[in-house]
Amino acid sequence: MSVLVRNKESAAIERIRNLIPLQTKLSNEFDENAYNVFVFGSYPTIRYDEGSSDIDIAVYTKDIDLYKKIAVIIEDYFYELGIETDLFLIDTSVAAPVYLSALNSQIQFTDFYPDELSLFKGVCQQELLKIKRSMVG
Numbered sequence: 001m002s003v004l005v006r007n008k009e010s011a012a013i014e015r016i017r018n019l020i021p022l023q024t025k026l027s028n029e030f031d032e033n034a035y036n037v038f039v040f041g042s043y044p045t046i047r048y049d050e051g052s053s054d055i056d057i058a059v060y061t062k063d064i065d066l067y068k069k070i071a072v073i074i075e076d077y078f079y080e081l082g083i084e085t086d087l088f089l090i091d092t093s094v095a096a097p098v099y100l101s102a103l104n105s106q107i108q109f110t111d112f113y114p115d116e117l118s119l120f121k122g123v124c125q126q127e128l129l130k131i132k133r134s135m136v137g
Contacts, residue, residue: 008046014046022077035061036131037109038102054084058102092120097128
């Protein structure tokens with residue numbers, strides 16, 4: 001393994017570790033059975049490019065006021081780190097493939113992943129398949 005790859009892996013691990021204070025802050029402020037935060041995209045990987053990449057974050061909650069509070073904390077946290085944030089609410093009323101990257105993420109802040117969200121993920125997957133089929137034929 002090259003030094004460059006090892007350095008990129010070490011940086012990715014450090015970025016993931018840097019999420020722990022944010023996760024702790026959110027869990028101390030809010031009921032972990034009411035929300036989940038998904039980190040996806042290049043941030044937790046070796047593909048992340050310091051200075052030009054952002055962090056992709058999705059929040060799942062049924063409480064829009066809770067989402068707003070969580071969003072402010074997340075945006076402030078990454079603003080302090082100088083990292084652009086692409087943050088959105090997972091809206092289960094509109095099934096769309098855009099949610100799949102978040103819902104498949106290995107980095108989640110809580111264990112809150114209710115059956116409704118699992119079903120929604122399946123519907124989003126079906127929407128993606130429809131789009132793929134329409135592109136082929």
